[in-house]
Amino acid sequence: EIMKDVFDLKKVEDQLKQSLDLSEVFIIPGDSDKDPWVKKEMGRTTVQLIKRFLQGEERKIVAITGGKTIAAVAEMMTPDKQMKETLFLPARGGLGEQVENQANTICATIATKAMGHYRLLHVPDQISKESYKSLMEEPKIKEILDQIRSANLVVHGIGEARTMAERRSSTDEVLHKLSEKHAVAEAFGYYFNQVGDIIHKVTTIGLQLEDMTNSKCVVAVAGGSSKAQAILAYMKQKKSNILVTDEGAAKSLLKIH
Numbered sequence: 541e542i543m544k545d546v547f548d549l550k551k552v553e554d555q556l557k558q559s560l561d562l563s564e565v566f567i568i569p570g571d572s573d574k575d576p577w578v579k580k581e582m583g584r585t586t587v588q589l590i591k592r593f594l595q596g597e598e599r600k601i602v603a604i605t606g607g608k609t610i611a612a613v614a615e616m617m618t619p620d621k622q623m624k625e626t627l628f629l630p631a632r633g634g635l636g637e638q639v640e641n642q643a644n645t646i647c648a649t650i651a652t653k654a655m656g657h658y659r660l661l662h663v664p665d666q667i668s669k670e671s672y673k674s675l676m677e678e679p680k681i682k683e684i685l686d687q688i689r690s691a692n693l694v695v696h697g698i699g700e701a702r703t704m705a706e707r708r709s710s711t712d713e714v715l716h717k718l719s720e721k722h723a724v725a726e727a728f729g730y731y732f733n734q735v736g737d738i739i740h741k742v743t744t745i746g747l748q749l750e751d752m753t754n755s756k757c758v759v760a761v762a763g764g765s766s767k768a769q770a771i772l773a774y775m776k777q778k779k780s781n782i783l784v785t786d787e788g789a790a791k792s793l794l795k796i797h
């Protein structure tokens with residue numbers, strides 16, 4: 541019985557790898573919508589992936605996003621030889637999240653648990669075009685932005701569009717735009733429709749979608765059947781190489797795909 545389950549997950553991992561055009565897919569048994577420990581297991585697998593990746597790399601710069609899923613990655617982080625030399629950075633500046641969901645907060649936690657290093661990116665969430673421009677010219681900001689862009693590993697979450705927009709207390713105008721343009725997915729502060737087109741973007745500095753080039757390994761961590769559609773839509777952008785997900789999302793993905 542157990543062997544059969546394990547075998548089936550392996551099969552689905554291969555199927556999703558093919559259909560989403562990814563280099564690796566990891567499926568954790570269970571559904572994180574229902575069982576919180578499933579999210580922790582996704583976190584544990586992601587920690588192993590981070591360590592495996594850094595082992596072979598001279599440059600050890602990891603950019604991470606915020607969110608509860610990446611918070612679970614931080615929770616499961618443990619120190620290791622290669623972690624001592626690792627620099628953790630937030631992928632992007634403020635996106636309107638509560639403190640516990642912010643990339644900065646999670647970045648500090650993950651680095652501390654890894655016994656590595658971190659730097660933070662202090663950018664206000666709501667910022668005028670003028671302030672944004674002058675901020676970009678600050679030498680200290682420039683320096684950290686260069687470091688963020690040079691990250692060779694990116695670890696990020698994927699969210700369901702409406703959930704994310706509401707969580708970030710977006711204006712009615714933004715909420716309206718998202719529903720009018722049928723947003724289904726969110727990642728890095730970008731909102732996508734079902735075919736993966738960008739329909740809205742939160743203005744902030746840090747990694748832009750076009751910075752996610754082949755020279756980076758990009759790991760998406762997202763699970764729960766409620767995120768299946770979001771995962772599918774975001775993956776149309778083909779910016780991530782690896783997906784860590786759960787059985788709940790994987791099963792729904794196969795159904796809607």
Ligand code: BG6
Nearest residue numbers: 606607608609697698699727728
């Ligand atoms: C955000 C990330 O912080 O977390 C997003 O920037 C992602 O890319 C979101 O959509 C997911 O949040 P959660 O709490 O569902 O893991």
